């Protein structure tokens with residue numbers, strides 16, 4: 001094992017030369033970042049109104065193909081807002097995955113709604129349409145009001161939030177069809193999948209609302225930032241309204257017509273975001289090239305390097321290996337992290353955390369299987 005791990009560490013080091021410690025994902029600022037940030041300072045429009053916020057929203061529409069994009073202060077708040085737009089209410093249930101980053105479940109909890117966990121597919125790492133469909137058939141019923149209810153808890157199942165894990169698109173068209181059948185609003189957590197496509201269509205636009213993150217560790221970053229995309233004009237208007245304290249437009253008066261939020265992305269961050277989005281295509285190409293080199297290498301070692309489904313194109317945000325066992329995973333993590341190569345396990349599964357251990361759930365054996373074996377290895381854009 002040690003010799004094998006030693007060789008793997010050396011291979012990674014060759015890909016990222018001249019670094020003492022190779023991080024999992026470091027940002028690179030090699031485009032117009034400095035120029036745009038300086039322009040913003042010179043303009044004095046550093047806050048939530050400014051030309052870069054508008055430009056950022058236009059760029060997000062171009063990239064994703066969505067009709068509307070709304071700049072948000074971060075990805076977690078984008079999810080919170082998306083669930084509000086989906087009309088999720090206190091004590092509703094929201095279907096999601098246990099294999100996800102905590103932000104998905106936190107956003108559901110901010111509303112006082114409850115996550116319900118279904119399993120993921122091993123080949124996409126994202127929500128399994130089969131598990132979703134089986135859970136609903138077994139536990140849900142359509143009531144006269146048109147909504148689906150959980151027969152065990154009596155709660156309304158209002159929305160479904162699949163996540164495209166590490167940038168690998170899940171079977172989102174099948175999930176969309178199931179949600180339609182049960183009148184459940186589809187909200188896509190596309191935080192990790194900017195630049196990833198499912199059957200030629202950008203992730204995030206299959207449901208009513210999709211959300212993105214521009215946190216420091218994502219494929220492109222603006223320090224902190226998020227976005228919502230939708231094709232629904234009414235929802236887009238509502239999103240802009242709610243993210244700006246629900247202030248009624250007026251030249252001077254402060255009148256608000258709902259409980260709003262201060263969720264707008266500042267122009268300073270949007271400047272950085274625009275410069276980064278200009279480089280999205282070359283960044284994703286760069287990352288896909290690294291993934292293909294990893295793939296060839298790990299094939300020679302008979303180690304399972306995770307790849308995209310045939311009909312999808314992934315951004316390979318975080319490269320992933322599926323090792324043979326939890327013990328091997330621990331050995332791998334210990335070796336790599338003490339030998340200059342950062343490696344990480346997947347997040348602790350949500351239903352193992354004290355806040356979510358009592359949530360409703362389906363059989364989660366694929367989630368458990370993946371969580372025991374998966375490790376992420378360095379995936380930054382290489383200069």
Ligand SMILES: *Cc1c(COP(=O)(O)O)cnc(C)c1O
Nearest residue numbers: 074075076101103191213214215
């Ligand atoms: C990064 C991320 C978010 C949101 O992130 P912010 O750090 O709040 O921008 C949400 N969901 C998933 C799955 C993520 O990876």
